[in-house]
Structures are given as C-alpha cells and as structure tokens.
Amino acid sequence: MRAFTKMFTAVDQTTKTNQKILAMVEYFTFAKEEDKIFAVSILIGNKPKRPVKTAELKVWAAQLADLPMWLFEESYYTVGDLAEAIALMLPAQQSEHHFTLKDTLELLSRLTDLPSDEKKKLIISYWMGAPLEERFVFNKLITGNFRMGVSRQLVIKALATYLGQEQTSIAHQLMGKWNPYEESMASMFSEESHLDKPYLPYPFFLAYQLDTDAENLGPISEWYIEKKLDGIRGQIIVRNDGIFVWSRGEELLTDKFPEFRSLQTSLPNGTVIDGEIIPWKDDIPLPFQVMQTRIGRKNISPKYLKEVPLVMVCFDVLEWEGEDLRQKNLVDRREVLKKIVSEHTEGKLLLSEAMEFNDWQEVAAFRKNAREFHCEGVMLKRKSSTYEVGRRRGNWWKWKTDPMTVDGVLLYAQSGHGRRANLFTDYTFAVWDGDLLVPFAKAYSGLTDKEINELDNWIKRNTLEKFGPVRSVRPEFVFEIAFEGINSSSRHKSGVALRFPRILRWRKDKSAKAANTINDLKQLIEAQNP
Amino acid sequence: MLEFTEKGIYCPRADVYIDPWKPVKNALITHGHSDHARFGNGHYLCHQDTLTILRLRLGPDISVQGIAYNQTISKNGVKISLHPAGHIIGSAQVRLEYKGEIWVVSGDYKLIPDGLSVPFEPVKCHHFITESTFGLPIYNFPATQKVYASINGWWKQNAAEGFNSVIIAYALGKSQSILHQLDQSIGAIFLHGAVANVTNAFQAEGYNFPGTWVTPETDRKTIKGAMIVAPSSALSTPWITKFSPSRKAVCSGWMQLRGARRRAGVDRGFVLSDHCDWAQLNEAVLATGAENIYVTHGYQATYAKWLRERYGLNATEIKTQFEPATGDLE
Numbered sequence: 001m002r003a004f005t006k007m008f009t010a011v012d013q014t015t016k017t018n019q020k021i022l023a024m025v026e027y028f029t030f031a032k033e034e035d036k037i038f039a040v041s042i043l044i045g046n047k048p049k050r051p052v053k054t055a056e057l058k059v060w061a062a063q064l065a066d067l068p069m070w071l072f073e074e075s076y077y078t079v080g081d082l083a084e085a086i087a088l089m090l091p092a093q094q095s096e097h098h099f100t101l102k103d104t105l106e107l108l109s110r111l112t113d114l115p116s117d118e119k120k121k122l123i124i125s126y127w128m129g130a131p132l133e134e135r136f137v138f139n140k141l142i143t144g145n146f147r148m149g150v151s152r153q154l155v156i157k158a159l160a161t162y163l164g165q166e167q168t169s170i171a172h173q174l175m176g177k178w179n180p181y182e183e184s185m186a187s188m189f190s191e192e193s194h195l196d197k198p199y200l201p202y203p204f205f206l207a208y209q210l211d212t213d214a215e216n217l218g219p220i221s222e223w224y225i226e227k228k229l230d231g232i233r234g235q236i237i238v239r240n241d242g243i244f245v246w247s248r249g250e251e252l253l254t255d256k257f258p259e260f261r262s263l264q265t266s267l268p269n270g271t272v273i274d275g276e277i278i279p280w281k282d283d284i285p286l287p288f289q290v291m292q293t294r295i296g297r298k299n300i301s302p303k304y305l306k307e308v309p310l311v312m313v314c315f316d317v318l319e320w321e322g323e324d325l326r327q328k329n330l331v332d333r334r335e336v337l338k339k340i341v342s343e344h345t346e347g348k349l350l351l352s353e354a355m356e357f358n359d360w361q362e363v364a365a366f367r368k369n370a371r372e373f374h375c376e377g378v379m380l381k382r383k384s385s386t387y388e389v390g391r392r393r394g395n396w397w398k399w400k401t402d403p404m405t406v407d408g409v410l411l412y413a414q415s416g417h418g419r420r421a422n423l424f425t426d427y428t429f430a431v432w433d434g435d436l437l438v439p440f441a442k443a444y445s446g447l448t449d450k451e452i453n454e455l456d457n458w459i460k461r462n463t464l465e466k467f468g469p470v471r472s473v474r475p476e477f478v479f480e481i482a483f484e485g486i487n488s489s490s491r492h493k494s495g496v497a498l499r500f501p502r503i504l505r506w507r508k509d510k511s512a513k514a515a516n517t518i519n520d521l522k523q524l525i526e527a528q529n530p
Numbered sequence: 531m532l533e534f535t536e537k538g539i540y541c542p543r544a545d546v547y548i549d550p551w552k553p554v555k556n557a558l559i560t561h562g563h564s565d566h567a568r569f570g571n572g573h574y575l576c577h578q579d580t581l582t583i584l585r586l587r588l589g590p591d592i593s594v595q596g597i598a599y600n601q602t603i604s605k606n607g608v609k610i611s612l613h614p615a616g617h618i619i620g621s622a623q624v625r626l627e628y629k630g631e632i633w634v635v636s637g638d639y640k641l642i643p644d645g646l647s648v649p650f651e652p653v654k655c656h657h658f659i660t661e662s663t664f665g666l667p668i669y670n671f672p673a674t675q676k677v678y679a680s681i682n683g684w685w686k687q688n689a690a691e692g693f694n695s696v697i698i699a700y701a702l703g704k705s706q707s708i709l710h711q712l713d714q715s716i717g718a719i720f721l722h723g724a725v726a727n728v729t730n731a732f733q734a735e736g737y738n739f740p741g742t743w744v745t746p747e748t749d750r751k752t753i754k755g756a757m758i759v760a761p762s763s764a765l766s767t768p769w770i771t772k773f774s775p776s777r778k779a780v781c782s783g784w785m786q787l788r789g790a791r792r793r794a795g796v797d798r799g800f801v802l803s804d805h806c807d808w809a810q811l812n813e814a815v816l817a818t819g820a821e822n823i824y825v826t827h828g829y830q831a832t833y834a835k836w837l838r839e840r841y842g843l844n845a846t847e848i849k850t851q852f853e854p855a856t857g858d859l860e
Contacts, residue, residue, distance in 0.1 A: 012788070014797060067667055068839060074832050075666045084788055088668040136788075422789055449793075 003031050004039055004101045005134045011149055020150050024158035035101040037188060041180040042141075043148050043155045050144035051111035052119050054082060057142065060120050061086040064127070077469045078422055080415055083139030090127055090135060097129030105180075108141060153390055163189055171203040171389045176250055198239035201246040202272060202318045202326065206391040207379065210399040214360040214380070217397075222383055224330065224354040225363055227375035228398055229313055230288045230484075231278030232295070236260060236312060236349075237319075238267040245277075256295060259310050259348055266344045270322030273340070274387075275314035275352065285374050288499070289487055314341055315352035315379070318387055326387035333387070363399075370401035376484065377401045403482035404524060405504055407515045409437055410477045413459045414470045416444065424459045424471070425452055427503070429481055431494070433518040440494040440521060441481050446503030455506075478510040479503050486524050496521050531608070531626060532633050532657070534824075534848050539635060539659065541626055544605035546575070548624055548635050558610070560637025561621035562587065562702055575603075577612050579620030582731045583702060599648065615639035616650035617804050618703030619732065625653050633657040634818060640803065641810040642674055644707040646737075652817035659848070660815060662828035663805045664783050665836075671783065671807040677800055678711040684779065684798060686716050689755030694776035698796065701725045701761040703804050704781060706732065709739045712757060720744045720753060722760035722769070765796075783807070816841065824848045 010023035024043070028036055062072040067089065079085040099107065107126070111119050123142070127135055140146040156174065160167045163185075173189055176199060217223065233248035243264040245254045254260075257277065279286040279294065286308065294300065294308045317337040318326055325333055334354075341351045355378075357363045363378060370377045377400035385395035408429030416425035426444050430437035447455065455477075463471045482504040489497035495518075533540045538550035546556040553570035560566055560576075562583030567576075569588055576584060578596035585592065597603060599622065602611040607629075612622035617638040624635040632655040639661070643649040664671075685695045699705045701724040709729065712719060719741040721729065726743035733739065741759065742748070750772050762780070764770055770778070778796040783803030785791050791799035806814060815823055815837065823845040825834040830847040837845035 013791075015795075065667065068836075071667065071832065071836055075668045078666055078829075079668055079787055080789055085668060088670065088786070422787065423793070 001097075001099050001101055001104050001130075001134055001137070003027060004035065005137045007039075008137050008148065009133050017154055020154055021158045021161065024150070024155065025162050028158065028162040032100055032102075033185070036185050037180045037183055038101050038105055040155070040159065040174075040185075040188070041178075042146060043150060044152050044174060045147070046180075047144045047146055048105055048108050048141055049112065050142065051108050052123070052142060054143060056116065056120070057086065057123070057139075058082070060124060061090060061127075064124060065089045065091060077415060080422055083143050083145070084136055086127075086139050087132055087135035093131050094128045097126060099126070104138065104141065159189070165189065165191075168203075168389050172200070175201045175203055176246065177252060198242060199237065199244045199252070201235045201237060201244070201250070202274075202387075203389045204233065204235070204248050204274070205316075205388045205396060206248075207396040207398040208391060208393050210380065210397040214363060214399070217360070217380065220357060220360055220363070224334070224379075224381045224383055225357055226315060226352045226354055226379045226381070227373065228370075228377040228379045228400060229276045229278050229285060229352075229374075230376045231276040231285065231291060231313070234275065234277045234312065235318070236263065236267075236271075236273045236275070238264060238271045239269055241269060243267075247277075253295075256300070257310055258300065258305065260312070262346065263344075263348060266346060267340070268321060268344075270319060271340070272317065272319035273312070273314050273337070273349065274316040274318055275312040275349070277310055277312050279308045280311040280313075280350075281309060287487070288485065311348055311350050313350045313352045316387060329384045329386065330381055331383050367399055367401050403484055403500075403504070404486065405480050405482050406431065406440075406521060406524075407478050407507060407510060408441060408481050409475045409512045409515045410455075410473060410479060411437055411439055411475060412470055412472050413455075423452060424456045427479075429479060430475070431516045431518050431521060437475055438494045438518055440492070440496055440518070441483070441498050441501040443479075443481060443501045443503050446482075447506065451506055475512050478507040478512060478515050480505050480507055486521065488522075488525055494518060494521070496525065531628050531631055532635070532659070541608060543628060544608040544610065544626070546605065546610070547571075549637065558624055559584065560615065560624060560635065561617055563618070563638070563700075566637065577620045577622045579735070580622075581620075582735055583620065583728070586727065586731045613653050614648035614651050616641065616643065616647050619647045619706065619737075621647060623650075623653060625655065631656055633659070634820070635659045636661060636814070638663075638805060639814065640806050641814060642671075644674070644710075644804070646707055646710055650814070652814065655818050655820050657822045657824070658815060658818045658820035659824040659826060660811065661805070662811065662825050662830050662833040664786075664803065664807050665811055665825070665829040665833035667808045669783065669786055669807040670809060671786065671801055671803055674802065677802050678708075681708070681711070681779070681781075681800055681802075682713040682716065684777075685712070685757050688777050689717050692755065692775065694753060694756050694758060694773045696758045696760060696770060696773060696776050696778040697781060698760060698762050698765055698778060699781040699802075700804075702728050704802065705729070705759050705761075706737075706739060707804070708759060708781060708802070709741055712740065714740055716755075716757070718742070718753070718756040720748075720756055720758045722758070722764050724761045724763070725759050815843070822846075 007023050007027035011020045014020060058072060062069055075089060076082060076085040126138060130138060156167050156170045159170045235246045237244040243254060245257050245260055247253050279291050290308055314337055317333050317340060320336050338351060341349050367378050380397040380399060382395040408431055410427055411430040412428035413424040414426040416423055428439050429441050430439045459471060459473050462474045464474060465472045481501050483498040483501045485499035487497050488495055531541060537547055537552040537554055539548040546558050547554045548558045549560055549566040550557050555572040557571035558575045562580050567584055574584060574592055574594040576596055578598055581594060581596040584594055597612060599612055599614055602609050609627040611625045613625055615621040615623045615637050617640060621637060623637060626633045634653050634655040636659060639650050641650050688695045697708060699708055705725045706729060721741040721743050729739040753773060758773055779798035779800055780794045780796050781800045781802040783805055785799030785801045821844055823837050823843050825845060826848045834845040834847045837843045
C-alpha cells in the first residue's frame with residue numbers, strides 16, 4: 001500500500017502529464033506483481049463497492065478523534081472531501097500495518113458482510129496503522145469516490161511504456177468490464193489475450209467539438225457529414241454465436257436492449273458495428289428523456305417495448321467476418337456497412353445517412369437549426385479516416401448546435417468539492433414568477449478561476465442565511481445559463497428540468513430585474529415540443 | 531476594559547486602539563503585517579523590533595514608540611505591556627491591567643518556535659482575545675523541521691533535474707524563517723524585491739539572511755538550480771516565468787488541504803504557518819487560565835462553541851471586519 005500511496009501522491013501533486021506517467025511507470029516497475037492488476041483497475045477508474053455507510057464512517061472517525069459530531073461535520077464542509085477530512089482529523093498514527101494494495105481491497109470486500117462493530121474494529125485498526133496520505137487513499141477506496149487524476153489515455157501510455165507494447169493494443173485489452181480478481185497482468189496484456197474474450201469491444205473513436213472555422217477543413221467533398229443524434233453511443237458485437245451490446249461508458253447493456261437479440265442469428269459471427277442507440281418511432285427519434293426512463297427500468301414490459309422501440313443508427317463497422325477493419329478508410333468501411341444494414345438487420349439497424357451539402361455555409365445553416373431536424377448538430381468525418389483510438393483531433397469532428405440560454409439570478413451557493421473545496425462554486429439560479437424568484441437550475445461549471453474567486457468573496461459578504469453548507473445570497477447577480485434541452489417536470493419546483501445546465505457567462509451588464517421569467521421557460525418547452 | 535468597535539479593539543480608559551482598521555489617534559500595533567499595521571494613525575506604539583518594519587511600510591516620518599517585551603507603560607491607570615507572540619520578529623501579545631483585571635490580546639501567534647522570533651509565552655489573564663485562522667481540527671501542522679527537510683530535499687531534486695525552485699511565501703515573516711533554514715550548500719538563493727526590502731531592513735538591525743536581490747541588472751542566465759523566494763503577488767507574473775525552467779511551491783498553513791494545494795496551481799504545497807494549528811490554539815487558550823475568551827479572525831463561531839462545550843469557558847464570537855478571503859496566504 002505504501003508504493004501505491006506514493007504513486008498516488010506523486011500523480012496528485014503534479015499537473016504535468018509526463019510526471020504522472022513517470023510515477024505510474026515507476027510504480028509498475030517496482031510494485032508487487034500481485035498488486036499491479038488491482039492498481040490498473042483503480043487507475044482506469046474502477047471503484048470497489050462501498051462496504052460501509054458513510055454515516056457510520058463519520059461517527060467512528062469523530063469518536064476516535066474525540067470530537068463532537070457538529071464540529072466534525074463543520075470541518076468536513078470546510079475540507080469538502082470526506083476521505084480527506086477523516087484522514088486529517090484522526091489521532092496520530094500508532095503502529096505500522098503491512099497491507100498490500102491487494103490485501104486492502106480484499107479487506108474492503110470482506111467488510112461488506114461483517115456486522116457493524118467488526119467493520120468498525122478493522123477500519124480503526126487500519127487507520128491507526130497508517131500515515132496521513134495512506135489513510136486518505138484508504139478512505140477514498142472505502143467511500144468509493146476514488147479518482148486518480150489521470151486520464152485513461154495516460155494509464156495506457158504508462159502501461160505501454162512499462163510492458164513495451166503498442167498503446168492501441170493496451171487500449172483494446174482494457175476495454176469492457178473485467179475483474180482484477182480473475183485476471184493477472186499476463187492474462188490481461190499478453191498478445192493473444194483478446195482471442196479468448198469474444199465480448200471484448202474495440203476502443204471507441206471519439207471526436208472533439210469543432211473549434212475552428214469549418215472552411216479550414218478543406219473541400220467539403222472530402223468529408224462525410226452526418227446528423228449527430230442524441231442517444232447512447234454503442235457497439236454491437238456478434239461473435240461465437242453470442243451478442244454483446246456495449247455503451248461507450250463501457251457498460252454491457254445487452255439485457256437492456258432485447259430488440260437486438262435477434263441480430264445474434266441474422267448477423268454473422270465476427271461482426272462489430274458502431275452507432276447511436278436511440279428510441280425511434282414513425283421515422284423520427286424520440287426525445288432523450290424517453291430513453292433515459294427506459295434505461296432506468298429494471299424490467300421492460302412488452303407494452304413499453306412497443307411504446308419506446310429502439311434502433312441503432314449505424315455509422316461504422318469495425319469488424320466484419322472476423323477481420324479488423326479499423327485501418328481501412330471510411331469510404332470502404334461505409335460500403336461494408338451499407339451492405340450489412342440492407343441485408344441483415346430487419347429494421348433494427350439503420351444507416352446513418354451521409355447528407356448532401358454544396359458548401360460549408362449550408363452545413364453551418366443546417367447545424368444552426370439542428371433541433372428542427374431532430375438532432376443536436378452534425379458529425380464531420382474525413383472520408384479517408386481510419387478508425388482511431390480514443391478522443392483525437394483532425395479526422396472526426398462533432399459540430400453541435402448552440403445551446404439554448406436563459407438569464408437567471410444567483411439565489412443559493414454551496415461550497416464545492418475537491419479542487420473547489422472551501423470555495424462557493426455550486427450555484428442555484430432562479431427566474432422570476434411575478435415578484436418571486438423560482439429556482440430552476442443548478443450549475444457548477446463555466447466560470448473562470450478568477451471569476452469563482454471574485455464571486456466567492458462576494459458571496460461571503462452578501463450571505464442572507466446559512467443552511468448547513470448552503471447559503472442564500474442577495475439576489476443581485478445575473479448569469480447566462482446554457483443547456484441542451486428543456487422539458488416539463490413534476491419533480492422540480494419550477495416545473496421544468498434542464499439538460500446539462502452550465503454557466504455561459506456572468507452578465508455583469510444586467511440587473512436582477514432583467515433576468516428571464518418562468519413564462520419564458522415554458523415557451524421554450526412549447527417551442528421544442530410542438 | 532476593552533470594547534469591540536467599528537474601528538477595532540478599543541480601551542476607552544487608556545484611549546488606545548489595538549491594530550485598528552480605521553485611522554485613530556493612538557494605535558497599539560501587535561506586529562508589522564499590513565492587515566494589523568495600517569496607515570493613517572496619529573501615534574503608533576509597538577515592540578522595538580517592529581519599528582523598522584513599521585517605518586519601512588508606513589513611512590519614515592510616522593510618530594512611533596517602540597518598547598521591549600515585559601516593559602510596562604501606564605496610561606491613565608492602565609498598565610500596558612507587550613509579550614512575545616512567536617508569530618514573526620517583533621510580534622507581541624498585548625497585556626492590559628486595570629484594578630487587578632487583566633486582558634490579553636494575542637494578535638497573531640504560534641506556539642512552535644521558528645528559530646527567529648522570540649517564542650510565544652503564555653500570559654495569565656482573565657480575558658483572552660484569540661484569533662482562529664486555523665481553528666478547526668483538520669489543521670494539524672507537521673513538525674517544522676520535517677517541513678524544512680522536505681523543502682531542502684525538493685530544492686535539491688529540482689536542482690539535480692535542472693530546474694530552479696521558486697518558493698512563494700509572505701515577504702515579512704515566513705520568507706525570513708525559510709531563508710534561515712535553507713541549506714545553502716545546494717545552490718544560490720535569490721530574492722524578489724518585496725522580500726529583499728524586508729530582509730535588508732532586518733539586516734540593518736543585525737540579522738543575517740542569505741539571498742541576492744534580483745534586479746533588472748541581474749543576469750538571469752546564470753541562475754540555474756537556484757532557490758528564489760517571492761511573495762504570492764509575483765505568481766503568474768512575467769517576473770516568475772523568467773526563471774524557467776522552474777518548479778514552484780507555496781508555503782502556507784492552507785496547504786494542509788488538498789483542494790487549496792491544487793487550487794494554488796503550483797507544483798508543491800508545503801504546510802508551514804506562522805499561526806497556531808488546532809492543538810496549539812487549545813493549548814494556548816488553556817494556558818492563559820482565562821475564563822472569558824473572545825474569538826476573532828477565522829472560524830470564530832465554531833471555535834467559540836467548541837471552547838464553551840469542551841472546556842466550559844465563557845467564549846464568544848467576535849465578528850472581524852470581514853470573513854477572510856479564501857486563498858489568503860496565512
């Protein structure tokens with residue numbers, strides 16, 4: 001555990017990617033062999049199941065530190081991170097434990113089924129045998145919100161360096177759900193390891209938002225332009241007479257989509273298709289909200305299946321007849337894809353049409369009004385592009401339509417977590433309903449560090465009331481809130497629910513009175529769902 | 531005997547304000563930091579080792595009197611004396627006695643010796659006014675010798691890898707403590723003007739600190755593997771970037787928290803403070819034997835409640851002018 005904590009601290013302390021990679025490579029070089037696969041699992045963001053309730057953890061820590069609960073809670077607000085708050089408040093280390101990373105994770109999984117007082121005993125003894133940094137890492141593992149501050153890409157680079165393999169092959173082997181208890185470094189990363197894993201998806205090729213003038217992309221004839229649909233990006237795999245449907249979040253969703261089951265026989269073995277899974281009825285997609293409700297359901301009734309039928313709008317084929325097509329150009333891949341969609345798929349698979357435009361201005365006009373065409377913008381793909389690994393610039397771009405915006409008044413503020421702990425960075429915004437301000441959105445992102453500091457100072461001097469970590473402030477400042485979608489909602493006080501709200505800018509030029517009204521929001525909903 | 535007013539802590543009988551926020555006739559200054567020693571007062575009284583700093587910062591022509599620790603002066607029957615606070619050179623607690631009633635205003639203070647300022651001495655009193663900058667149990671500062679060892683180790687490693695090291699610290703106080711502890715065998719030491727100003731002033735008083743002032747004439751190309759000490763105002767200015775390749779560290783009690791460390795946007799955060807941490811605060815309060823505690827500047831409400839609950843003290847929260855802005859380098 002010492003080595004892992006040392007690596008975590010080194011990664012945490014630096015913002016330089018090279019230093020982070022170096023710290024990981026050093027860890028893999030010197031760590032205990034049995035620990036490495038667990039470290040990989042944690043580094044790419046897998047989290048152990050939380051074995052204790054945080055409420056219990058708080059009580060045990062406060063008791064051990066001999067602090068009243070109210071003081072513990074207040075200190076926790078200030079730190080903004082429970083794992084760190086506990087680590088800081090515990091009494092000084094008393095002994096030295098000898099847990100490895102694997103031991104530690106095994107301890108955590110063992111805890112789940114133990115009675116509460118046994119859990120308490122084991123956790124306290126771990127705490128008292130560990131120095132500050134190690135307590136913090138341990139607590140992070142217990143509370144299940146461990147984030148390593150490295151991107152998957154960096155982990156892949158470090159593993160590639162350590163193992164002397166290509167990054168693309170590491171990325172491939174890391175895909176999907178795997179269990180570190182059932183794998184070893186050898187079973188995961190040997191060159192043939194993917195052969196006995198028919199379920200293994202390919203790493204997705206992801207696009208950045210276009211950040212230059214489209215005219216700079218060159219002749220429009222070199223590009224495919226497709227609708228960017230708002231569904232779930234997924235991969236359908238048929239191999240060894242089985243079907244596997246993966247989301248881009250690498251969740252295996254096969255059981256959620258019974259529609260696709262028949263593809264297992266209609267598609268030949270050795271087929272992998274990339275596309276957008278989306279509810280589709282009468283030739284148009286249904287709103288994303290409908291999909292979300294469906295995904296959330298445990299059991300899907302036949303009636304529901306009929307009401308919210310899914311299709312995959314396919315835009316790429318990665319494997320056909322067992323052959324990896326990713327290095328072929330997109331023109332060739334689309335030819336194969338067209339053939340598959342027309343011959344094998346009984347309407348469950350649709351082809352993502354390449355739209356015809358004469359110039360980039362026409363594309364820009366389409367993108368501007370994308371919502372009218374049931375999409376959220378366009379995808380631009382170079383015809384000569386191969387299927388790359390991860391998020392890359394250059395050959396694929398997404399070009400989303402501008403978000404909708406509303407001006408809201410800052411009403412409540414709450415301190416953030418992690419890097420933003422102890423700073424008021426989580427804001428609630430309101431619109432006018434007559435003389436009343438009705439909260440309609442929470443937003444956390446969009447301000448610069450400088451603006452956050454300025455606002456934080458102002459909030460501290462203009463607090464009206466404190467409710468635990470939340471403060472109400474003088475309704476004075478107006479912010480332009482951007483969002484991707486708006487729907488009516490019975491669960492929200494304002495009667496509306498926004499999709500992906502964030503702060504676009506601080507409207508210092510506007511007074512609170514000039515903010516939008518609840519009627520403005522209702523009109524947006526009507527305009528969107530005619 | 532003391533009142534908490536708009537202008538600061540006031541003793542009507544002696545007609546003197548302690549660290550006033552607004553201009554008054556008579557100001558008693560606990561130490562030279564700018565939020566305690568402000569412009570525009572008629573007359574200043576402070577410890578003799580603070581004279582230099584006061585004149586440096588407020589002008590050579592201010593009307594100011596310096597006295598020694600434990601030396602008593604009388605004002606309209608109030609006996610006033612200064613006692614070591616251990617915060618920075620010349621920092622003092624103020625003791626006021628009238629008809630057997632004793633008040634102590636701690637100013638800023640710490641219990642752990644920094645090797646430069648005269649260490650804190652507890653003063654018995656009935657009423658104690660304490661700051662609470664780090665008045666939460668999450669603040670448990672590591673032993674200073676350990677911190678200095680890590681600073682020197684960090685410098686050594688940076689130098690070996692071809693980097694300059696930049697330390698961000700208060701120009702008055704912390705910079706001198708750090709300079710005092712740097713291992714000069716590792717490399718050369720350079721100072722930002724704001725730091726050099728202060729060390730030069732102290733040098734005139736007989737103190738001795740290493741470090742060369744970086745002036746426009748300094749040949750920056752010769753600066754390699756060196757240590758540069760600068761105040762936070764220098765961060766993200768061209769002045770700093772000229773030392774690249776460099777690694778930067780902030781020295782502050784706030785660096786105890788990971789969020790603050792990451793927000794500082796530097797390579798390292800060293801937990802080094804001239805204030806009390808949680809344990810020191812409790813020790814200091816109890817050592818005064820005071821029944822009445824007034825908590826200012828920091829987590830006053832929380833800390834006062836703790837003192838009432840845990841120790842049965844008559845502790846109250848005194849609202850200071852403002853809540854401290856997050857990110858102040860205490």
